[in-house]
Amino acid sequence: MCELLGVSSSIPRSLGRWLTSFRARGGAVADNPDGWGVAYWLGSHPKIEKSPEPGWNSDAFLHVADNLVSDLVIAHVRKARHPPILSLENTHPFVHLCCGRAWVFAHNGLVAEVFDQPLAESSCSPLGATDSEFAFCQLLAGIAGSYNHDDQQNWLHALNRLADAIATLGKFNFLLSDGRILIAYGHDRLHYLESSGDHSHRALIATEPLSDDAWLPFAARELRVYQDGALVASHAPDRREA
Numbered sequence: 001m002c003e004l005l006g007v008s009s010s011i012p013r014s015l016g017r018w019l020t021s022f023r024a025r026g027g028a029v030a031d032n033p034d035g036w037g038v039a040y041w042l043g044s045h046p047k048i049e050k051s052p053e054p055g056w057n058s059d060a061f062l063h064v065a066d067n068l069v070s071d072l073v074i075a076h077v078r079k080a081r082h083p084p085i086l087s088l089e090n091t092h093p094f095v096h097l098c099c100g101r102a103w104v105f106a107h108n109g110l111v112a113e114v115f116d117q118p119l120a121e122s123s124c125s126p127l128g129a130t131d132s133e134f135a136f137c138q139l140l141a142g143i144a145g146s147y148n149h150d151d152q153q154n155w156l157h158a159l160n161r162l163a164d165a166i167a168t169l170g171k172f173n174f175l176l177s178d179g180r181i182l183i184a185y186g187h188d189r190l191h192y193l194e195s196s197g198d199h200s201h202r203a204l205i206a207t208e209p210l211s212d213d214a215w216l217p218f219a220a221r222e223l224r225v226y227q228d229g230a231l232v233a234s235h236a237p238d239r240r241e242a
Contacts, residue, residue: 002092002108003032004190005075006175006205008182008226012071013202019065019075021210026055026077030208034080035091036061039104040070044179046095046104052078052086071228072182074175076106082131089128093175096124098140099147101178105139107132108189108207109171114138132174135166139176149180152225152233159183160223160235167221175205182226186218194231201229 005022007015019038027033036058037050055061055077076092083090092106114135124137142162146155159176166172167187176183184190184205193204193215203226209215218224222236 001081001110001171002079003030003077003207004106004108004173004175004205005073005207005210006182006184007070007073007202008229009071009202010200010228010230012069014069015073016065016068018204018210019061019068022075022077022206023055023058023061023065025208026058026061028056030077032077032079034086035078036076037078037091037093037106038064038068038073038075039093039095039106039177040068041072041177041179044102046102046177046179048093048095048104050088050091050093052088052091072177072179074104074106074177074182081110082112083129085129087128090130090133091128092132094128094133094136096137096140098124098144099178101147103136103140103176103178105132105136105174105176107135108173109187111135111166111170111172113169114166135172135174136176138162138166149178152181156183156223156225156233160185163187163223164221164237173207180227181232184218184224184226186220186222186224188220190218190222191215192218192224194229196229203229203231
């Protein structure tokens with residue numbers, strides 16, 4: 001049911017080890033053969049490479065895995081379910097503008113009933129037909145009036161509440177970024193691996209652990225926010241907010 005990979009780092013890093021392992025999950029060692037995508041940032045602007053083909057044997061994905069150096073990445077391999085249509089428009093990650101920023105989003109799970117909830121007025125209009133992109137636009141509409149990067153508390157609370165509400169419709173694990181921070185919401189199926197050393201930080205988020213390192217599972221409905229590889233905010237229903 002799709003898989004996610006997110007990276008936040010204090011310095012640009014070669015990501016071949018992780019992207020190579022993740023690429024194999026696009027149809028070789030996991031049943032996600034219906035498309036792949038990698039978003040990374042060049043300054044404040046996201047660049048997205050994607051294709052509605054199996055990631056595990058994609059030469060384009062191999063080239064990205066071998067050559068990408070970045071400090072912020074969102075990647076996805078797709079198992080097409082709603083709709084079961086392979087197209088570039090239905091391939092994650094998605095990008096839309098909100099609040100003067102380009103936002104990137106990728107989703108694991110199924111929240112088909114989100115179509116029953118009309119979109120609030122928003123500049124975000126889905127280009128494809130997936131429940132994922134529709135939910136993405138719901139999130140952006142929900143924070144459009146409160147987003148302020150320099151004062152994150154209010155809009156992150158709004159985002160967290162809306163994510164919890166959408167999660168009641170099915171399964172809703174996602175990665176989201178405005179090009180500055182990486183937001184990971186683990187409804188029921190995400191893991192994280194954090195490391196620090198020599199004044200640098202790195203955080204990896206993946207649906208399933210990509211190595212034998214000590215990955216930790218998200219708590220149910222846990223939201224974690226990273227900037228430059230360091231955890232800057234977190235919330236889970238059964239934990240005190242960090």
